[in-house]
Amino acid sequence: MLKLFQMLIISLSFFVSNVFAALELELTQGVDxxxxxxxxxxxxxxxxxxxxxxxxxxxxxxxxxxxxxxxxxxxxxxxxxxxxxxxxxxxxxxxxxxxxxxxxxxxxxxxxxxxxxxxxxxxxxxxxxxxxxxxxxxxxxxxxxxxxxxxGDRGIFSTKIAYVLVERRGRAVRYRLQIADSDGYNMHILLSSRFPLMSPAWSPDGKKIAYVSFEGHRAAIYIQDIATGQREVLTKFPGINGAPAWSPDGSKIALVLTQTGYPKIYILDLATKKMERLTSDWSLDTEPNWAPDGKSLIFTSDRGGSPQIYRVYVDNKKVERITFNGSYNARAAFTPNGNAIVMLHQAGDMFSIALEDLKSGRVSLLTHSGLNESPSIAPNGKMVVYGTNTNGRGMLAEVSADGRVKLLLPAGEGEVREPAWSPF
Missing domain, CATH: 3.40.50.10070 (TolB, N-terminal domain)
Structure with a gap:
C-alpha cells in the first residue's frame, strides 16, 4: 500500500516542462x-x-x-x-x-x-x-x-496531443496546458497558471479537455472547451480530485476522490451530476480508464499487495485482477479494440511501456530502457505516446504497438510530461 501511495504522490506532484516548439521526430527503429x-x-x-x-x-x-x-x-x-x-x-x-x-x-x-x-x-x-x-x-x-x-488503417496525422508544460524562470514556475498537432506544430496554450496542472483527458468528440488544477493550493477537476476557452469546475472536494477519464459516449467522467479517506474510483454523470462510487474496501484505487464498450473500467490498485491493474464492471461493481506478470503495473489504458491494454510495467530497475493481451495474458515490452511514464495510445491503436527520462531530462517519445517503430520527440528548453492523444 505504501508503494502505491508513494506512486500517487509522485503522479500528483511530478511536473516537468517543455517548450514543445516544432517537434522533430527521430526514427530510431523501423519496420523491415x-x-x-x-x-x-x-x-x-x-x-x-x-x-x-x-x-x-x-x-x-x-x-x-x-x-x-x-x-x-x-x-x-x-x-x-x-x-x-x-x-x-x-x-x-x-x-x-x-x-x-x-x-x-x-x-x-x-x-x-x-x-x-x-x-x-x-x-x-x-x-x-x-x-x-x-x-x-x-x-x-x-x-x-x-x-x-x-x-488499410486509419491515419493519425490530423490528431492532436495535449500535454503539460512547466516553464521555470528563476524561482518563478509557470504551468501550461498545451495542444499541438501530432508532429508538434500548431501549438497553442489552453491554460497558463502558476499552479500545477496535470492529467489532461480528451472528451470523445475532441472538443473539450478535463484536467486537474491545484489553483488556490487545492486539487480540483476542470472541464475546458478547446474552441472558446470556457471552463467549469467539475469537482472540488477536500482531498484528492484526480485522474479524470471520459466515458466512450461522453456522458460520464470517472475520477478519483478521497471522500472515504482512501482514493476510490467514482463515476460522475455530467447531465444529472449524480455521483456513484465504483470501488470500496481499504485499498488505494486510482487511474481509471474506460473499456471501449463503456461497460467496465480498468484501474490501478494495491489491494493485492503491489500496484496491479484491475477491472471493475459498472453494472454490478464486480472487481477482477487483470495483471499478474511483475510486481508493478500501472497507468493502463485499453487499446481501441478492447483486446489489450497498454501500461507502465516495472522490469528490473526500468519502468517500461508494455502491452498485455487480455485473452492470453501475454505481456510484451514495447520499450527496453529508461524511466518511462504516462502512456497514451493513438486512436487507431498503432502508436503510443509516453513521457521518458533521458539523461535526466524529460521528453516525449512514441512507440508502435508492436514495439518495432520507435520515435523520439526532442523538445526545446525545459521538459514535457503527461501526454494525452486526442480522438480522431
Missing amino acids: NAIPIVILPFAGQEIISANDNKITTIVGNDLKNSGRFRLVDVGSQQMDGANFEAWRARKVEAVVTGQIKSIGGEQYSVIFRLFDVYNKNKLFEKEYKIKAQQLRKFAHHVSDVIYQQLT
Whole structure:
C-alpha cells in the first residue's frame, strides 16, 4: 500500500516542462517491410509555402515517421506519376503527385493523386480548396488518405496531443496546458497558471479537455472547451480530485476522490451530476480508464499487495485482477479494440511501456530502457505516446504497438510530461 501511495504522490506532484516548439521526430527503429513511396513535388506549391513548409515536405515527414513507409528520392528528375513501368524498375510501390494554383480571394485549388504502381491504377484523386493558413492541416489530411489507402488503417496525422508544460524562470514556475498537432506544430496554450496542472483527458468528440488544477493550493477537476476557452469546475472536494477519464459516449467522467479517506474510483454523470462510487474496501484505487464498450473500467490498485491493474464492471461493481506478470503495473489504458491494454510495467530497475493481451495474458515490452511514464495510445491503436527520462531530462517519445517503430520527440528548453492523444 505504501508503494502505491508513494506512486500517487509522485503522479500528483511530478511536473516537468517543455517548450514543445516544432517537434522533430527521430526514427530510431523501423519496420523491415516499409512501403517504398515517391512523393513528387506538387506543381506550383512554391506559391503557397516555403521550402520547410511545403505540402510534400509535411506529407513526407508524416509518412516517414510512421515507420510504415520508405521515401524514395528521385532528385530533380521529372517523371510522370502514371509511368508505372519506370516506377516498377525503381522498386517503387506508390507515387503521389499534385498541383496547386491560386483561384483568388486568398484561396488555392489543390489536386492530389495517389497511384498504385504494381496494380497500375489511380487509387485516389480529389480537388480541394484551401487557404494558406490551412496548409499544414490539409497536408496531414493527405497523409491520412495515403496511409489508409495503402495500409488499410486509419491515419493519425490530423490528431492532436495535449500535454503539460512547466516553464521555470528563476524561482518563478509557470504551468501550461498545451495542444499541438501530432508532429508538434500548431501549438497553442489552453491554460497558463502558476499552479500545477496535470492529467489532461480528451472528451470523445475532441472538443473539450478535463484536467486537474491545484489553483488556490487545492486539487480540483476542470472541464475546458478547446474552441472558446470556457471552463467549469467539475469537482472540488477536500482531498484528492484526480485522474479524470471520459466515458466512450461522453456522458460520464470517472475520477478519483478521497471522500472515504482512501482514493476510490467514482463515476460522475455530467447531465444529472449524480455521483456513484465504483470501488470500496481499504485499498488505494486510482487511474481509471474506460473499456471501449463503456461497460467496465480498468484501474490501478494495491489491494493485492503491489500496484496491479484491475477491472471493475459498472453494472454490478464486480472487481477482477487483470495483471499478474511483475510486481508493478500501472497507468493502463485499453487499446481501441478492447483486446489489450497498454501500461507502465516495472522490469528490473526500468519502468517500461508494455502491452498485455487480455485473452492470453501475454505481456510484451514495447520499450527496453529508461524511466518511462504516462502512456497514451493513438486512436487507431498503432502508436503510443509516453513521457521518458533521458539523461535526466524529460521528453516525449512514441512507440508502435508492436514495439518495432520507435520515435523520439526532442523538445526545446525545459521538459514535457503527461501526454494525452486526442480522438480522431
